[in-house]
Amino acid sequence: MTTAKGTLFTALSRTDGPRRDTLRRELARAKPSDQTGQSRPKLVLASASPRRLALLAQVGIDPDALRPTEIDETPRKGEMPRGLVSRLARQKAETARDQIANDRDIADSFVIAADTIVSTGRKILMKPQFMEEAVASLQLLSGRTHRVMTGVCLLTPDDKMRTRIVETSVRFKHLSRPEIEAYIASREWRGKAGGYAIQGLAGAFVQKIIGSYTNVVGLPVLEVTNMLAGEGYPIHYAWLKMGEADEE
Secondary structure (H helix, E strand, O other), rough: OOOHHHHHHHHHOOOOOHHOOOOOHHHHHHHOOOOOOOOOOEEEOOOOOOHHHHHHOOOOOOOOEEEEEEOOOOOOOOOOOHHHHHHHHHHHHHHHHHHHHOOOOOOOOOOEEEEEEEEEEEEOOOOOHHHHHHHHHHHHHOOOOOEEEEEEEOOOOOOEEEEEEEEEEEEEOOOOOOHHHHHHHOOOOOHHHHHHHOOOOOHHHEEEOOHHHHHHHHOOEEEHHHHHHHHHOOOOOOHHHHHHHHHH
């Protein structure tokens, strides 16, 4: 009986599954604290969004790998907008981190994830799946000011976590029925938080914006680059290489 109990206790105490050591953890422990002269660290983006890739490319950042994640983005009962974007960004980052944890090429990468939502007051406008939802979203935003929030989560190679929520205020002009119908017909609303893309045709709807424009597009560039630089990622690496290429 004692032996059986001991065996059971040992089995329950094992750290199988997600708790077992990964290559990522081994590399983090082995890496010297002083990384001067080390090769450029790698970066994984937990998304395949063309908009986010374009925004990173704009400031010379080219992720070494993309690891888009499939998670349930449904708000929890009573969940507020800020709580939702923070939770989803963190969940995306952790999911991507787990995907690369034993990949020898990118196990020790920085991981950056983001989630963007549109809200009016406490009401969260998710990405519409159907035309009727997109119409309802645009009707709600018409002639009103709404908030666009992006939660950003950064995981360092040794799994330190940094999070940030960026908020932008956007006011739409009053949208006529023909304008809404034409925008819906364009199909640009598909896959967009709030049912619109400010960098596209919907730019014609915007009367006023207070805050980060790139945040509304899907990734607040200033805040992301500051987060990366603050953790030692060389965001100016590509800039220096561009200068060297011009001198050749």
